[in-house]
Amino acid sequence: EVQLLESGGGLVQPGGSLRLSCTASGFTFSNSAMSWVRQAPGKGLDWVSSISSSGATTYYADSVKGRFTISRDNSKDTLYLQMNSLRPEDMAVYFCAGGKYNFGTLAYWGQGTLVTVSS
Amino acid sequence: EIVLTQSPATLSLSPGERPTLSCRASQSVSSNLAWYQQKPGQAPRLLIYDASNRATGIPARFSASGSGTDFTLTISSLEPEDFAVYYCQQRSNWPLTFGGGTKVEIK
DSSP states (O other), X not given: OOEEEEEOOEEEXXXXXEEEEEEEESSOGGGOOEEEEEEOTTOOOEEEEEEOSSSSOEEXXXXXXXXXXEEEETTTTEEEEEEOSOOGGGOXXXXXXXXXXXXTOOOXXXXXXXXXXXX | OOOEEEEOSEEEEOTTOOOEEEEEEXXXXXXXXXEEEEOTTSOOEEEEETTTEEOTTOOTTEEEEEETTEEEEXXXXXXXXXXXXXXXXXXXXXXXXXXXXXXXXXX
């Protein structure tokens, strides 16, 4: 059974930092491009960042470029998102997603982790 | 950035009906389009990839077509579990983008 389990969300003040993790199982993580997608309360889906299977190539939404860093550790089957200089508009449920088919098709999804940015 | 426009925003239907959902891209995405279903409190689920290919385990009542800028998702006969929000998403160009969603609700 495929599982993606996010962790690391929580309450942070504006300007603060958080590191999200996503641990994968049930598929060959090291062969899979992965992404982070967020969803603000009551809103639609918003792509944040993606990383190739090797980690050599990364992409970011303009809204997070320079503040967020995506990375992965294939030896641990884990995806990360380091979020710095958080803003109220970053508040959302953050999903990790990815898997088979091709780069940019989000076959598997985690259950999400809530990031709240508030003073 | 490629903008995806979904229509209608809401569909009010009864079980057994046949909805057709539309997704229009601001420029060609070839066949690099996926469809997802999301129910309240749940993560999205991949239904269709590369415009017309059903993902593993997706029932045959879901079908999709299109290429370039115009795409459709059809559910041949609505089941109670199909009432949800549906999103299209393109992977042709970075950034990846999603449409605003179509809510299929019970009439």
